[in-house]
Structures are given as C-alpha cells and as structure tokens.
Amino acid sequence: MPTIKPDDSSRRLPDFLIIGAQRSGTSWLNKNLRAHPEIWLTPIKELHHFNADRKTRGRKRQRFVKHLRRRSLRILRQIITLDKRLFSDIAWDAHYFLRKRTNDWYVGLFRPGPSQIAGEATPAYGTLSLEKIREVRQVNPDIKLIYIMRDPIERSWSGATKDLAKRKNRMLSEVPDDEIYAKLNIKGAMMRSDHLQALDNWQGVFSADQFFITFFEDIVKEPEELLLRIYRFLGVTPSKEYISPNVRKKVNPAGIYKTPIPERFQIHLAKQQIGQLRKLSSRFGGPAIEWLKKAELILEREGE
Numbered sequence: 001m002p003t004i005k006p007d008d009s010s011r012r013l014p015d016f017l018i019i020g021a022q023r024s025g026t027s028w029l030n031k032n033l034r035a036h037p038e039i040w041l042t043p044i045k046e047l048h049h050f051n052a053d054r055k056t057r058g059r060k061r062q063r064f065v066k067h068l069r070r071r072s073l074r075i076l077r078q079i080i081t082l083d084k085r086l087f088s089d090i091a092w093d094a095h096y097f098l099r100k101r102t103n104d105w106y107v108g109l110f111r112p113g114p115s116q117i118a119g120e121a122t123p124a125y126g127t128l129s130l131e132k133i134r135e136v137r138q139v140n141p142d143i144k145l146i147y148i149m150r151d152p153i154e155r156s157w158s159g160a161t162k163d164l165a166k167r168k169n170r171m172l173s174e175v176p177d178d179e180i181y182a183k184l185n186i187k188g189a190m191m192r193s194d195h196l197q198a199l200d201n202w203q204g205v206f207s208a209d210q211f212f213i214t215f216f217e218d219i220v221k222e223p224e225e226l227l228l229r230i231y232r233f234l235g236v237t238p239s240k241e242y243i244s245p246n247v248r249k250k251v252n253p254a255g256i257y258k259t260p261i262p263e264r265f266q267i268h269l270a271k272q273q274i275g276q277l278r279k280l281s282s283r284f285g286g287p288a289i290e291w292l293k294k295a296e297l298i299l300e301r302e303g304e
Contacts, residue, residue: 012110016119016144016234017136019202020126022192023158024150025219027252030121032227035244038236039119040112043092044071046122049106050132068097103139117234126198127191133205144234145206149284150216151291152193152276153269156184157261158254159192165257172259184269196276196283217287223247263301270298 018026033039044067052060071093078086092111099105112118126147128136136143150158160183165172172180183189191197203211212233218226224243231238261269274295281292 012112012118013107013140014110014119014143015117016146017125018119018121018123018146018148020123020147020192020198021150021155021195022123022126023155023162024123024148024216025251026121026123026148028219028223028250029146029148029230031251032223032244032247033119033230036231036236036242038116039234040110040116041118042109042120043089044096045120046124047106047109047120048122048124049101050136051122051124051128052101064097071097117236119234124192126202127188127194128201130201130204133201137205142210143206144210144212145202146212146214146230146233147195147199147202148214148216148219149195149280149288151287151294152195152273152280153261153266153291153295154216156189156193156269156273157265159189160184161254161257161259166254171257177264180265181268184265184272190272193273194276196279213284215287263298266298267302270295270302274299 018029020026027045030041030045034041048063071089075086075090075093077083078089088111092109095105095108099108110118110120125136160180161172164170164175164180164183199211199213212230214226214229224240224247227243227247228238228240231242274292277288277292277295280288
C-alpha cells in the first residue's frame with residue numbers, strides 16, 4: 001500500500017477512526033459526533049477500506065446496493081426540498097460509487113470544512129491483522145483511535161441476533177440451536193468479541209496517547225459526559241451545547257428482535273469467554289469486573 005503524504009494539499013487524511021467493537025455503540029457515537037460543528041464524518045458509515053479484501057464479492061455487492069439505494073433516496077429528497085447540500089452530496093456520491101477503490105479514492109472521501117476535523121467509523125477495523133494495522137499507520141501515522149468495549153457475552157449475542165434474526169427478518173426463537181451455536185463459534189464472531197486481541201494488535205502499532213478506550217456502559221449511563229471526554233480527546237470544543245437532545249436515544253438497536261440470552265447459550269458463551277473476562281477485569285477494571293462476576297455466576301449455576 002503506497003504512502004499518502006500528509007503535505008499533499010490535494011488530499012485530506014482523516015483525523016480519527018472509530019475502530020470497534022461491533023454491536024457496542026459505534027452507530028450511536030457516529031451519529032452523535034455528527035452533531036458537533038467541528039466534526040465531519042463520512043456520509044456513509046463503515047467504509048471498510050482497510051478490510052475490503054476480507055469481504056466476499058456477494059457481500060460487497062449487497063453493501064453497494066444498500067448504500068446506493070439509501071443515497072439515491074436522500075438525493076431525491078434534496079431535489080424536492082431544494083436542499084443547498086445537493087450538489088456537494090452528488091459530488092461525494094459520484095466519488096464513492098464510481099471511482100476505483102484505491103488509497104486516492106479513500107482519502108478523497110474526506111471533505112471537512114476548514115475548521116473541522118474528519119473521521120470515519122468502521123468497527124470491523126478492530127479485527128484487522130497486524131499487517132493491515134501497519135498499513136493504516138503507513139497511510140496515517142498520527143490518526144486518533146476510538147474503541148468501545150462491551151461485555152463479550154452480550155456483544156456476541158447481539159451480533160447473532162442481528163445476523164440471524166434482524167437481517168433475515170425472523171425471530172431468534174425460530175432459528176435452530178445448531179445454527180446459533182455455529183454463529184457463536186465461527187472465527188469472525190469470536191474475533192469481534194475479542195477485545196484483548198484487538199487492543200493488543202492496535203496498541204502494538206500505535207502509541208497509547210492515540211487511543212480513547214471506553215465501555216458500552218458509559219453510553220447507557222452517562223452519554224453526555226462520555227461525549228465531552230471524546231471531544232477533549234479529539235481536540236474540539238468540549239461544550240454541552242453541541243450534544244443532541246436525543247443523546248439517550250438508541251441507534252441501530254435490535255428492536256423487536258432483541259431477546260434475553262437463553263440459559264444454554266449463556267453457559268456456552270461464559271465458557272467461551274471466561275479466560276478473556278478474567279484478563280479484562282484485571283486490566284481495565286470498571287464494568288469489566290461486573291462482566292466477570294456475571295460469567296462466574298452463570299458457571300456456578302451450571303455446576304449446581
């Protein structure tokens with residue numbers, strides 16, 4: 001991957017990335033950061049530039065069609081309402097959908113105003129290999145990185161709910177157990193819940209002061225304070241006036257597809273994650289201590 005020189009005036013490197021974890025509040029953060037006038041995020045969340053080679057052709061086509069449909073509807077509404085952003089949005093969409101997906105394509109997607117910082121949110125980046133993370137550093141060594149941790153058991157179940165129920169328009173109770181177990185056990189799903197490996201990989205390439213690491217619980221319990229801390233980390237004005245009145249509203253929730261984790265799957269996930277949970281509790285404390293306690297209680301009940 002060729003290096004993009006930061007001093008090239010025709011290009012703008014992103015100032016920050018939201019790299020994970022999936023199903024841990026990244027959509028909420030992406031939406032709420034947009035409300036700050038000094039922050040610009042790509043119109044389409046999840047560019048998947050650095051992990052594009054891991055996606056199948058069918059999955060790429062599916063994402064392309066989904067985004068094209070959504071952006072086309074947006075452009076139509078802008079035409080009807082004479083929205084002043086119409087021409088800039090058409091130019092951005094033309095670049096996104098029509099250009100070859102190279103480094104030049106990627107950097108050309110970042111078009112903040114002169115007083116704004118730019119970023120993107122692709123939570124799948126959290127699972128990048130060391131080789132790919134080094135490519136990110138080669139392209140942008142000064143990038144700031146945001147990572148949200150969620151209880152690996154809850155995150156795994158949320159991921160299964162999205163992929164097996166919500167995405168296929170069926171309730172999880174309709175899904176055979178063997179299909180659910182298979183989903184929970186596949187390498188990709190386990191990688192997305194492996195906060196330790198993700199952070200070890202990224203922190204092995206980037207310095208500690210480039211990271212903002214937080215918990216899903218901070219979104220639930222103190223979203224305003226969390227946003228102020230992120231503003232400070234990103235170097236923008238840390239004012240409450242930029243926080244949306246809808247800051248406590250869920251974004252991209254499971255909705256009607258959300259179900260409590262049945263005991264058999266609680267036990268399975270507790271056994272799968274107990275080693276990581278012990279290390280997370282020791283390393284980070286806070287909510288991770290409670291994650292460990294819940295898993296230990298699940299395994300104690302199983303042994304009775």
